[in-house]
Amino acid sequence: MKKYLKFIYIGIVVLFLYLPIIALVVLSFNESKSMSVFSGFSLKWYEEMFSNRMIMQAVINTFTIAITASVTATIIGTFAAVGIDGMKTKQQNLILGFNNIPLLNADIVTGIALLLTFLMFGISLNWGTVYLAHVTFCIPYVILSVRPRVNKSVNTLYEAALDLGASRFYAFVKIVLPELRPGILAGLLLSFTMSVDDFVITHFTRGAGINTISTLIYSQVKVGIRPSLFALSTIIFALVLVMLLLVNFLSKGRKESVIY
Amino acid sequence: MKELIKLENITKNFGNLRVLDDFSLTVHENEFITLLGPSGCGKTTILRILGGFETADVGRVFFEGKDITDLPANKRNLNTVFQKYALFPHMDVKANIAFGLKINGKSQKYIDDKVDYALKLVNLNGFEKRSIDKLSGGQQQRIAMARAIVNEPKVLLLDEPLGALDLKLRQEMQYELIRLKKELGITFIYVTHDQEEALTMSDKVIVINDGYIQQMGTPEEIYNEPENAFVADFIGDSNIIDGLMIKDRLVRINGAEFPCIDEGFGNNKPVDVVIRPEDVLVKDRGYGRINGTVLTRVFIGVHYEMLIKSGENDFEWLVQCYEKYDIGDEVSLDVIPSNIQIMHKPTSSDEEAIDIDI
Ligand SMILES: Nc1ncnc2c1ncn2[C@@H]1O[C@H](COP(=O)(O)OP(=O)(O)OP(=O)(O)O)[C@@H](O)[C@H]1O
Numbered sequence: 001m002k003k004y005l006k007f008i009y010i011g012i013v014v015l016f017l018y019l020p021i022i023a024l025v026v027l028s029f030n031e032s033k034s035m036s037v038f039s040g041f042s043l044k045w046y047e048e049m050f051s052n053r054m055i056m057q058a059v060i061n062t063f064t065i066a067i068t069a070s071v072t073a074t075i076i077g078t079f080a081a082v083g084i085d086g087m088k089t090k091q092q093n094l095i096l097g098f099n100n101i102p103l104l105n106a107d108i109v110t111g112i113a114l115l116l117t118f119l120m121f122g123i124s125l126n127w128g129t130v131y132l133a134h135v136t137f138c139i140p141y142v143i144l145s146v147r148p149r150v151n152k153s154v155n156t157l158y159e160a161a162l163d164l165g166a167s168r169f170y171a172f173v174k175i176v177l178p179e180l181r182p183g184i185l186a187g188l189l190l191s192f193t194m195s196v197d198d199f200v201i202t203h204f205t206r207g208a209g210i211n212t213i214s215t216l217i218y219s220q221v222k223v224g225i226r227p228s229l230f231a232l233s234t235i236i237f238a239l240v241l242v243m244l245l246l247v248n249f250l251s252k253g254r255k256e257s258v259i260y
Numbered sequence: 261m262k263e264l265i266k267l268e269n270i271t272k273n274f275g276n277l278r279v280l281d282d283f284s285l286t287v288h289e290n291e292f293i294t295l296l297g298p299s300g301c302g303k304t305t306i307l308r309i310l311g312g313f314e315t316a317d318v319g320r321v322f323f324e325g326k327d328i329t330d331l332p333a334n335k336r337n338l339n340t341v342f343q344k345y346a347l348f349p350h351m352d353v354k355a356n357i358a359f360g361l362k363i364n365g366k367s368q369k370y371i372d373d374k375v376d377y378a379l380k381l382v383n384l385n386g387f388e389k390r391s392i393d394k395l396s397g398g399q400q401q402r403i404a405m406a407r408a409i410v411n412e413p414k415v416l417l418l419d420e421p422l423g424a425l426d427l428k429l430r431q432e433m434q435y436e437l438i439r440l441k442k443e444l445g446i447t448f449i450y451v452t453h454d455q456e457e458a459l460t461m462s463d464k465v466i467v468i469n470d471g472y473i474q475q476m477g478t479p480e481e482i483y484n485e486p487e488n489a490f491v492a493d494f495i496g497d498s499n500i501i502d503g504l505m506i507k508d509r510l511v512r513i514n515g516a517e518f519p520c521i522d523e524g525f526g527n528n529k530p531v532d533v534v535i536r537p538e539d540v541l542v543k544d545r546g547y548g549r550i551n552g553t554v555l556t557r558v559f560i561g562v563h564y565e566m567l568i569k570s571g572e573n574d575f576e577w578l579v580q581c582y583e584k585y586d587i588g589d590e591v592s593l594d595v596i597p598s599n600i601q602i603m604h605k606p607t608s609s610d611e612e613a614i615d616i617d618i
């Protein structure tokens with residue numbers, strides 16, 4: 001009986017979490033445009049989605065920005081994390097404190113601040129400004145995930161490499177980077193998801209011409225959402241699911257999983 | 261012997277903490293030198309300055325007569341065995357050992373032979389493909405040695421290389437290290453806080469405290485003729501007693517007069533007297549110089565260790581002997597003249613420091 005209750009409980013929790021998504025998936029295969037009644041199976045919304053140039057452009061924008069911004073942020077953040085380690089404790093605490101502020105700051109403040117900055121310097125809003133904005137808010141996450149890996153034992157390994165005659169660059173690439181890899185990968189994935197996820201900051205920095213998936217959906221709300229956007233959301237959900245499974249599968253057998 | 265390394269007037273501060281103060285040291289070719297001192301006395305810092313990982317605030321470092329003070333670590337012809345081995349965890353044993361050789365652009369054939377030779381030397385042949393986390397502590401220690409010696413350094417710096425091993429393995433490795441040192445014919449600068457290790461292995465021991473050299477000498481000199489109370493106390497157990505030098509070759513300890521062999525301390529001068537516990541002779545009442553009562557007794561393997569209270573100020577002697585006395589037994593103590601070591605009393609710790617400074 002007790003076991004029974006346990007399953008019911010878990011069932012309810014899962015239902016709460018996934019019911020909305022199930023609703024979304026089901027409605028994306030709906031024949032009619034209705035948001036409440038399922039009148040029959042069809043793939044026409046998927047067709048509409050793939051033939052809609054605006055949607056396709058938004059998808060391309062979302063992923064090109066996410067990939068380039070997360071890679072850029074990961075490179076900058078990794079070097080920053082290593083550099084911070086070489087500082088005096090006081091400076092370290094100061095910098096890490098500054099690093100945490102953007103994390104806690106409301107997105108809307110960051111968004112408006114970036115918008116004003118771009119305007120002040122006369123930079124017209126486009127793909128590039130969104131990219132820069134995403135790099136900006138991703139860097140702190142990378143620092144946060146790489147920084148704990150840069151510890152005393154990595155430092156000693158680096159010194160051991162120098163001791164054996166390695167140049168600083170060689171020691172960094174051959175010894176330090178492999179040690180930091182789990183942190184770097186975590187930072188990269190985190191940045192990527194944050195970037196794909198972001199709506200508020202993108203909204204303020206995108207200008208008139210370009211849309212990402214989230215800003216596109218938002219702009220469609222005003223004119224009425226078409227089920228083709230359900231189809232898009234379903235595909236993105238499926239992609240994320242596959243990616244997660246893949247990451248988990250790949251990191252199995254290794255000692256540390258990439259996602260903690 | 262040729263002079264190999266010279267540290268000249270090194271001073272090093274970390275913030276407000278002065279770790280080394282005007283520290284000078286000369287190491288000759290093919291010596292086994294041990295830096296011995298309590299935790300935090302600056303031993304690792306000295307090695308790091310030698311290795312090029314830390315720069316001294318004041319002072320110079322010479323290697324074969326050349327000033328290498330500003331030479332970066334990767335250009336110095338010495339290798340370090342680190343306190344926690346610092347083996348590269350994502351490489352296997354062979355890649356670890358070959359690391360330095362690869363950087364120096366050696367041929368694959370040379371590298372293979374050399375790795376083979378080094379593994380034989382440390383008794384780990386066949387371990388090439390092992391990953392580092394599948395090695396025991398003692399094996400890691402040997403690989404760390406192998407990784408350092410394949411580069412044929414003139415000097416090997418070892419920072420408490422046996423610190424993480426258990427007693428039995430540590431003793432085994434001590435002999436291994438001495439053998440390696442003989443076979444390779446290179447200079448060892450060895451750091452430890454274990455006095456037994458220092459005495460067993462080295463040609464020369466340097467006792468350090470608070471960044472000052474307290475005494476420098478052969479293990480025998482350090483053990484038998486400690487120059488001050490710190491060294492006497494740090495090197496093995498010992499009884500350090502307030503004494504009064506009555507005249508040359510006669511000292512008053514604990515209310516009784518003992519003949520000794522030291523001269524030149526003056527007449528009626530207060531001194532520190534060091535007597536090793538194994539040098540105290542326990543006799544039946546009436547046969548020794550001072551009377552005492554056995555307070556405690558423990559059996560520590562070969563012999564008994566006892567605390568014996570005696571004399572006018574109830575000094576508690578630490579005594580080791582083979583015979584068994586019971587707690588409360590009334591006994592008598594004696595020491596032969598050559599086992600009594602007389603030292604000047606430091607007037608204050610400042611003066612002690614200045615003394616060594618000059
Ligand atoms: N990078 C550093 N920053 C600040 N203080 C340091 C630093 N390195 C060492 N110290 C301090 O310098 C003193 C000497 O340190 P060192 O590591 O040389 O000691 P040690 O003799 O090797 O001790 P142990 O036997 O515990 O290894 C210690 O008080 C230590 O706290």
Ligand SMILES: [Mg+2]
Pocket residue numbers: 303304305343419
């Ligand atoms: Mg140390």
